[in-house]
Amino acid sequence: MKRIDALRSTVLLAIASSVMLAGCALKNPPFGADIMPESARSKIPGSWAGPHRSGAVVPNWIRNFRDPELTALVADAVERNPDLKAAAARVEASRAAVRIAASSLYPRIAMKGLGERQGQELSGDLGRSINPPDFGSSGTENSGGAGLDTSMDSSSQRWVYGIAAGAAWEADVWGRIRSKKAAAKAESGALEADYEFARQSLAAAVARAYFSTIEAAQQEANAQETLDLYQEYSQLTDVRKQQGFASDYDVSQIKSKTAGAEDALYAAQAARAQTIRAIEVVTSRYPAGRFDVRRSFPGQPKAVPAGLPAQILERRPDLIASERRFAAAFHRVNEARTARLPRFVLSATSGLGTAELDSVGSLNALVWSLAGGITQPIFFGGELKAAQDLRTAEQKAAAASYVGFALRAFENVEDALASDYYLRKREGALGEAVSSSADSVKFGRQQLEQGQIDMFTILRLTGENLAAKVQLTQVRASRLRERVNLYLALGGDFEGTGAPK
Numbered sequence: 175m176k177r178i179d180a181l182r183s184t185v186l187l188a189i190a191s192s193v194m195l196a197g198c199a200l201k202n203p204p205f206g207a208d209i210m211p212e213s214a215r216s217k218i219p220g221s222w223a224g225p226h227r228s229g230a231v232v233p234n235w236i237r238n239f240r241d242p243e244l245t246a247l248v249a250d251a252v253e254r255n256p257d258l259k260a261a262a263a264r265v266e267a268s269r270a271a272v273r274i275a276a277s278s279l280y281p282r283i284a285m286k287g288l289g290e291r292q293g294q295e296l297s298g299d300l301g302r303s304i305n306p307p308d309f310g311s312s313g314t315e316n317s318g319g320a321g322l323d324t325s326m327d328s329s330s331q332r333w334v335y336g337i338a339a340g341a342a343w344e345a346d347v348w349g350r351i352r353s354k355k356a357a358a359k360a361e362s363g364a365l366e367a368d369y370e371f372a373r374q375s376l377a378a379a380v381a382r383a384y385f386s387t388i389e390a391a392q393q394e395a396n397a398q399e400t401l402d403l404y405q406e407y408s409q410l411t412d413v414r415k416q417q418g419f420a421s422d423y424d425v426s427q428i429k430s431k432t433a434g435a436e437d438a439l440y441a442a443q444a445a446r447a448q449t450i451r452a453i454e455v456v457t458s459r460y461p462a463g464r465f466d467v468r469r470s471f472p473g474q475p476k477a478v479p480a481g482l483p484a485q486i487l488e489r490r491p492d493l494i495a496s497e498r499r500f501a502a503a504f505h506r507v508n509e510a511r512t513a514r515l516p517r518f519v520l521s522a523t524s525g526l527g528t529a530e531l532d533s534v535g536s537l538n539a540l541v542w543s544l545a546g547g548i549t550q551p552i553f554f555g556g557e558l559k560a561a562q563d564l565r566t567a568e569q570k571a572a573a574a575s576y577v578g579f580a581l582r583a584f585e586n587v588e589d590a591l592a593s594d595y596y597l598r599k600r601e602g603a604l605g606e607a608v609s610s611s612a613d614s615v616k617f618g619r620q621q622l623e624q625g626q627i628d629m630f631t632i633l634r635l636t637g638e639n640l641a642a643k644v645q646l647t648q649v650r651a652s653r654l655r656e657r658v659n660l661y662l663a664l665g666g667d668f669e670g671t672g673a674p675k
Contacts, residue, residue, distance in 0.1 A: 200349050200356060203504035205497055206487045209576045218584075222480055224591030229479030231489065235661040236377055239654075241472040244384050247457060248377045254458035255376055261369040268362035275358040278351045281343035288338070288527065293331035300328055336527020336539075344519045348512035357505035360498045367495035370667075374491065376456070378662045382655045383452045384467065389651035390446035391469035393644060397439040400640045404432040404633075411629060424629060431633055471650055478660055480591065486583055490665030496572075496579045503569040510562040516550040583663065590660035597653045604646040611639035 207215050221228075232238075236248050252258060296306060346352055411428045414420035451461035459465065487493050522544045530536040551558055614635045621627045 200352055200505070200508065203360075203501040205501065207484060209497065209500055209573055210580065211577075214577055214580075218483055220482065222483060222587060222591055224588050225595045226480040226591050227477040229481070231479060231481040231485075231664050231666040233667045235478075235666045236381065238475040238478075238661075239381070239472050240475075243468060244381060244472070247384060247453070248380045251376055251380045251457040252373060255456075256458060258369070258372055258376055261365075261372045265362070265365045265369050268358070268365045272355065272358045272362050275351075275355040278344065279346060279355065281341045283339070283341040285337065285339045286525075287336075289333075289335040291331070291333055294329070296328045330531060330534075332529055332531040334527065334529050336525055338523065338525025338527070338541075340521070340523035342519060342521040344517060347518055348515045350509055350512035350515075350517075353505045353509040353512065357502045357509060360502035360505060364495040364498035364502065367491045367498060371491035371495065374662055374665075374667065378658045379456050380453070381658045383449060383456055385471070385651050385654040385658075387446065387449040387453055387467045388469060388471055389647055390442060390449045391467070392471070392647040392651075394439065394442035394446055395469070396640060396643045396647065397435065397442045400636065401432065401435040401439050403636055404428065404435045407629060407633065408432050420629070427630065428633070431637075471654065474650075474653060475657060478657070478664070480587065480660075480664060483584060483587075486587065486665055487580060490583055490663075493576070493579055493583055493665070496576045500569070500572040500576050503565065503572040507562065507565040507569050510558070510565040513561065514551060514558045516548050519547050519549070521545050521547070583665075586663035587660070590656055590663050593656045594653065594660060597649055597656060601646065601649045601653060604642060604649055607642040608639065608646050611635065611642050615639050 207218065236245055239245075294306060298304075344351065408425075408428045411420050411425050415422075415425055447463040450465050450467060451463045453467065454461045454463070454465050481489070487497075522542070524540075524542040526538075526540050528536055528538050615632065618627060618632050618635050622629065622632055
């Protein structure tokens with residue numbers, strides 16, 4: 175009896191110890207620049223190399239273009255876009271996965287009601303304490319009633335019914351379950367950041383398509399202006415031919431130029447229709463090419479405060495997603511490691527039932543049990559060690575992936591800063607070229623009327639003016655698109671936080 179009491183005391187002490195240890199805190203994974211090796215972390219500069227304005231990155235970048243039409247278009251796209259809705263649904267699913275992982279931290283309690291009719295027909299050596307054969311589960315759902323085990327009578331039937339309840343709880347001594355929950359929570363955070371990056375990317379795609387549509391309209395206007403001028407020269411050449419001042423060669427040359435200008439107009443119109451369809455698609459409309467977009471560029475926004483390079487690691491959503499995936503891999507390593515350690519489980523069951531044997535009588539029973547168990551994996555063919563090695567390799571891959579994301583993010587910002595600087599310089603130079611070439615055309619026409627130059631000189635000057643206008647339009651559109659790229663690269667939001675609630 176003393177040995178039994180000592181054994182009971184030992185079991186209770188082990189259970190109490192396991193419950194106390196269950197509160198051990200998990201290790202926090204490194205985040206941000208701490209994920210990087212020192213060789214990479216030490217090379218992050220204190221400021222951007224490209225020309226930039228100092229100051230913190232400001233939110234609501236879409237409003238910096240001061241274009242209500244663009245702002246409304248982006249808001250509509252965010253509301254309607256099916257890919258964004260799919261990303262939001264994935265966030266919701268990940269939050270449910272967190273709740274599933276956390277459920278193992280709590281006891282599992284279940285109840286069962288049983289009503290069963292049993293019967294058997296026996297033959298052979300009755301009354302010799304031989305139990306009837308047990309065929310086990312038939313593969314169909316079983317209510318869980320106990321089978322007959324008497325061989326006293328050759329034929330018997332009985333009712334078994336009752337109700338029972340049970341509970342089981344695993345003490346998370348080593349943090350395996352909490353690591354699983356932490357990994358699921360980190361993965362959910364990654365999907366939230368993915369959603370935010372998808373939302374910002376969608377806004378950027380709408381803005382770029384919007385500016386490209388305006389660019390196509392401007393190029394169409396340039397082509398139309400040139401065509402009108404060539405048609406005017408064509409009519410003038412016909413008159414000059416009738417007067418004997420122009421030859422068939424002159425007429426054919428001007429007609430060739432006019433046809434080329436007409437072709438350029440058709441190409442510009444086709445490009446505009448294509449860019450309009452792109453806007454319709456990105457805003458979840460049918461691509462009919464009928465969406466109405468303004469034909470003039472909005473004003474160029476002022477210089478953008480670019481913040482500090484290190485701050486981008488904490489602000490840009492795709493980097494946050496990569497950091498959260500590293501955290502998930504970190505916790506999965508601990509989950510796999512602790513899966514090789516003992517598990518401590520407490521369980522309790524209780525039930526009240528009746529077995530009623532036909533024509534014999536009935537037996538009522540109240541049963542209960544309280545147990546504490548320890549399970550130690552010993553040999554699983556190397557499965558548990560391989561699982562830990564797998565998770566460790568995934569953590570190394572997640573860390574390397576984060577470094578790669580960070581380097582590409584730095585590259586995106588530096589490229590956008592440099593592009594904005596050089597495009598601004600080019601816009602100034604091309605603006606001067608357009609103005610000077612337009613003056614050349616105007617003065618050339620005056621000299622043409624005075625007979626000092628020929629028609630082909632005017633056509634050449636007109637072509638130079640058109641080429642300068644085309645390039646200037648391209649640069650203006652590129653500046654606006656590159657400004658969008660800079661906002662996206664810096665991770666500045668356009669409308670507060672966008673994570674689904």
